[in-house]
Amino acid sequence: MSKPTKFSNFVKGRSPSSKKNDKVNVFVDHLQNTRDCKDKISGQTGIIYDERMVEHQCLWDPNYPECPERFTRVLERCHDYGLVQRCVEIQPRKATPEELLKLHTPDRIELLKGTDGSPDAEALEAISSGYDAIYIHPSTNQLALLAAGSTVEIVDAILDGKVQNGMAIVRPPGHHAMKSEYCGYCFFNNVAIAARHALDNKGIERILIVDWDVHHGQATQQMFYDDPRVLYFSVHRYEHGAFWPNLRESDFHYIGSGAGKGFNVNVPLNKTKMGNADYLAIWHQLLLPLAYEFQPELIIISAGYDAALGCFEGEMEITPACYSHLTSSLMGLAQGKVAVVLEGGYCLKSLAEGAALTLRTLLGDPCPSISKVDEPSLSIQESILSVIYVLRPFWKCLQFQGRFDVSKVGSKKEGTYFVPSVTFEGSDVKPTTFATRNCYPVQNRETIDLLDQRLDKLIKETSLAVPKHRLCFVYDERMASHRNVNEPGHPERPARITSIYQKLLEYGVLDRCHRLDARDATREELLWLHKADYIDEIAVTAGKKQSTLNQLERQYGSIFICPDTYSSALLSAGSSLQIVESILSGESRSGIGVIRPPGHHAECDEAYGFCFFNNTALAAKYAIEIHQLERILIIDWDVHHGNGIQRMFEEDPRVLYVSLHRLDIFPLKPEESDCNVIGTGSGAGYTVNIAWPKRGMGDTEYLAAFQQIIMPIAYQYDPQLVLVAAGFDAAQGDPLGGCKITPEGYGQMTNMLSSLAQGRVAILLEGGYNLDSISHSMTMCAKALLGDPLPTPRFEPLNPAAVSTIQRVVSHHQPYWSSLRFHVDLPEGDVLPPCEVNKKLLSIEEQLEQLQLESSAAPSEQPETITEGCVLLMEASGVTEAPPPTTLQELLLLPENIEAMTQGKLFSVVPLSWCPHLEEHVRPDDDTTHWGLETPCSSCQDRSENWVCLSCYQVNCGRFVAGHMKEHHNSSGHSLVLSFSDLSVWCYECDSYVDNKAVYSVKNRLHLEKFGEPLPSAMFG
Structure with missing residues (x-):
């Protein structure tokens, strides 16, 4: 975040040291974050693994799912794609006792150490049977130490600046390993140990842990349950507790305790076959809003791939390519400091493919297409709304659902409200011993073959092409010839493009770009959208005197013309086509056009609002006519409504036009630009107007619009090309816009869009009239497209007018876009039962409080309670003598309970x-x-x-x-x-x-x- 710069407000005639009326005004330099990241460019990706990790295997069950092939197949696939060779290899190491003791008990550490090199398989199996779903091999201790230490090492490499991000391909996994209990293939909690290390030793104060393993990482949750420095976010199969690990604490209403309340997020998946649409909805409605408000300094992903298509444990249908998108969306946060740590995943093909595509994304390659996403399931809608309900008292970003009095639910229209509820279909009874063989689901051969065919088809159809150039750009000084002769100080002035060019040069961006030659748009190209008479009318201005041109200006709205206007307008339009051609031909992944005059107000037969030919619209039409594209997304974030683009495509579903603009300024035509204007005919639903009713909107409001509206619709639309009509007049400091977007805000919006259309994004300059703001903002967009680490914008409370606008847009577009199904009313007050106390989740103070509550029952009730507990204890141990003790003292003095106490069992x-x-x-x-x-x-x-x-x-x-x-x-x-x-x-x-x-x-x-x-x-x- 930017650091406030302080200036003293001196009072005339008073010395600076005077205490009377000593007032300090604090100003925040909204360009400071951009200046701070001037020299920060995309860094390398680290990878850490150790070939010895194949040694850990089950000696008594060769079909055990957590097998060495999980490790070898991931590495093989990464080598197949040439990814390992592109990474910086970090040397693995073992975790130290000090690192382990931060989160694990000495007895569990010593027990595992005692199995080192043991040849006694029978004894190892006996020990394993005391824990839920583990096996111990003679090498397990050494490899568990390596897995934990290597995870710490990759985090250190990232935080020390040796690499930008990294992946730890390690096993055994870790997120089920509790403080004093091995569990679920896990011995030491790799991710939690690394997070604790970063908190204790690296000056880090905010860590986001994203756990997308299909099983709830209950141990990671327990370790940070009361710690607000860690936002733990888990998406896991739950089925109301019927799915392993069958815990109440895995449900949505377990949100942390004490200071950490609100910082534990569980998104339970209560049915199988959840797919890409469900996970993307979770990201857009929950994870990304929370993350941008939390502002992490480090992100650690507990990357299990058992929700991937084909995995018999998860039974979900996430495609391998989707993991690329889930990863990419997080890379704009924490200045790109992202560590991915392997957890589960048991279908070897989807595990290997998903992990490889994740690493490919960390390396900066474009996200592969995942095709149009389906409607989020009803079940995930309920889960997401339940999470929003319990978290919204703690987070300012979760304010888009209305509120209602649950006692008046009878008057509510069905489908307009949701009442969360808690159902637990699991069991609180845990066995004392656990199966060690054949204790996992098995697919039949027919199912395996069908899933294998689906995966093969997905892999074959997934394009992993990477263009030669990551970013192209167009700039030509001749476009500066267009100027207002009569009013040299006019805001649409030549310095707009020259200042951007100089800033790109100063920040070293141009040295990393492929420069294209500017060209004129041809008459035939202009005729795609503009009428011949109008083109001729503008063309003849090139040979006329300025006095004649002054007369012509009066025919149009907000236009100036000079003898060089026509040639500049041709160059501006033609240059936008050059960028699209470079992208669609596969030469460049993305592009920026530093062009003028702008274009989005230009109508088919009229110059308007500083615009002559509609550059962005022509670029879209070029893609349709020359490259036969069928789906183009245009994002118009100029503060003025792009009336020209809208009118040109309002009946055409091949173009999805989204405009974020102020309704109360030029062009002042609410009947054309308000939220209820959604397109006509076959284009209905393909015009999205996010019309702010007032000034003052900033990063928080624009990012909310992206998360709540733009990205959900965009993923459902599945564009083949993204064009941005990039006016920067909503930037802070702009004389016309009155809004507050920072350069990093524009960078973040660009980063979000770059996950679409395989990264084919073109940023085409429209408006923006503060030279500092537009030059820094375009530079941040370019850096985002180059994959440079981005600052996270300061989070401010949402403007209520923006919340209302977003709600209005959603209400108008819900009939057309099934991804917008989350804006319903939620109850006021608490309608849920209290969380049942699990002492593993409580801090010492809360445990003491609970013990006090348990011991403070009325005296008349104590003997009965103790007797019941004693009878249960005796029954469990086979003791049938009578009579049972009636006091706590008698109970504790039973010989068998003294023994149990000394063994830690009572x-x-x-x-x-x-x-x-x-x-x-x-x-x-x-x-x-x-x-x-x-x-x-x-x-x-x-x-x-x-x-x-x-x-x-x-x-x-x-x-x-x-x-x-x-x-x-x-x-x-x-x-x-x-x-x-x-x-x-x-x-x-x-x-x-x-x-x-x-x-x-x-x-x-x-x-x-x-x-x-x-x-x-x-x-x-």
Whole structure:
């Protein structure tokens, strides 16, 4: 973001040091971000992998889905496309103990370490059976360390500027690996470890983790559930909890806790066969709006490819090419700092293709076409609206759905509202042992063959052509000859194009472009859209005196003419055709036209609004007539409505015309330019007018229009070419526009469009009259097309008038575009049940609160509750003796429960059996320490909920009083504390409970005072 520049507001006659009326005005230089990125060009892509990762395999089940071929096939496909050779290879390394201990418990680290090189397959299988869906190989520990360390390494390489972005092709995967539990093929949480490393060591404050693996990354969620520095966004198959991992916490209403509330986003997929349209809707309606508001400094993608077509685990239908689009849309954020980390994916063909196309996108190649997308499914509409409902109190970007009183739902028209609900069809009962063989779905041969044929067809039909030149441009000084002789200061002046040219030169853009020769448009080309009499009328101006031309000007609206006008107009129109030809012939991927006079106001028979021949419209017609294109998207972001382009194509579905403009300024014809004007005849729905009713719209409003309207429609339309009528008079500082778009805002819009039409985008200059603004803005568009890292625009609250305009546009176009199905009313207030507490999701303070709530039941209720718990425990362990204990003390003193306690099995939150801070931070208790149950907090004298520090034996209160014990830890560094309430020991550094013999002595002292008897001797061994 740009840094404010401060200027003191000096009062006349007063010294600068005077304090009276000492006022500072803070100005934000809206061009500073552009200046800061002057020398930032597209960097290299890193890749990290280790051939040893093929060693990890299941010894007792050769058909296990998480197999070595997942790794080898991805690498082979990347080599087939020549991608690995284009990357910077980063050296892999193992994660350090310090990195692992940030998020994993020592006992799980040591357990896996103990399997290193073990030849005992039977023992390895026995250990594996204690965890859900894992196998352990003699090499697993070393390779899990490599996978985690390599993920940290690729993130380091990106943040250190060695590479722009990168991909970690690693296994075993990581996003199911919990703090103290292996799970779902995962041992250490690669992505979470790398994210935590970046937060702790790289000065990063905001990380976006996008998890598109088809299984919910519950472990990553747990690790950052209360941390607002990490926005965790997961799209996963759920089926109301019936799909693995069958957790309530995977549903949409689990949105984080404490300071992290609103920063955990779950998009549950409640049916199979979800496709490209569903995922793109998630991106446009949820992920991108949230990401632009969050403004991440780093993006990490947990890239599982098990939602890809053909995968028997996911049963979804994402095409491999779609992953390119999902990746590309994120590369405009975080200045392009994107790390892709392999997670799942079990159909080898779609896994390899999807991963290779993802890497290809990181390298800057154009997104392959994914054809027209279907209508988003009803199920995904419900999921997206449910997520919006729970998140909109926390995010300013999610404000496009109306509100209604749920008690009056009977008066609502069907289809205009949605009421979210929670359904759980899974089971909360988890087995104590898990299957280790044949524990996965299997497709029959017929299904495999059919899916294989579909994939082969998709791969064959996907064009991966890359033009020789990434960006072409046209500029000719002769177009500066067109000028207003009578009014030299007229805003449409020659310096508009010369200043842009100089800025492109200054920023080194032109050195990276393919320059085209300008040319005149031919008469035949002009006749495609303009009438012969009108062409002749303009042509004869070339030989007339200025006095005669002054008379002619009065026939038109807002026009000036000089003897060089006709020749300049021919060059301007012809140059736009040159760019289109270079793009459609395959010579260049994209282009920019630094041309004038502009064209989008020019009618077929009339010059209008500084325009003579309609450059952008002629470029579209050229593509239709010469290259037989059938679908052309024109985006007109000039602040004035492009009446000429609209009229020329209002009945033609081969051109989708979208205009973002102010309704209250020139040409002042709302009957032609308001939101309800949508085209006529067969062109109905193919004219989209986003008509702002007032001044002041900026980056936030324009990006919202792109996310809510333009990109959903564009993907459904599937253009073969994108033309931008690029007026920059909505830029901040423009004397005519009155809007606030920054250069980086234009860069971001360009970046979004570049994912369409295989990157075939032409930016053709229209208006824009502040020389600084237009030169920097066109330069940022060019840098976006070159793949340079872009600044993220500052997020501001949405202008209510813009929200209303976007809602109006959607309402008029919903009948024509099924992608616009998300603007319905949502309930006011809370209509959902509370989230069931999963203690793995809670911070220490919240866990303590929960324990307090559980232990604060009325005395008459406690014996019954404890008895029920005891009976369940006894039944589970096969104990049938009677009578059961009736107090917590009796329950804890059962011999079998003492044993369970020492083994860590009798805790609602499993404590660590050891932590590295025990030796240093637990001082023996002796007669010199004076404390007890009645000792008040040393800071506030409260006695209701206290802890004692095991280093200095100072007593302080917990979070739910005044949090003085946490303050004591922060100031003293003392890590371990003992609760007066439940005798639990907490380590602040490990962020976990601890139960170890080193603390039993001091526990015993408290136990004596609390219960009148010592701890059972069995606990002391």
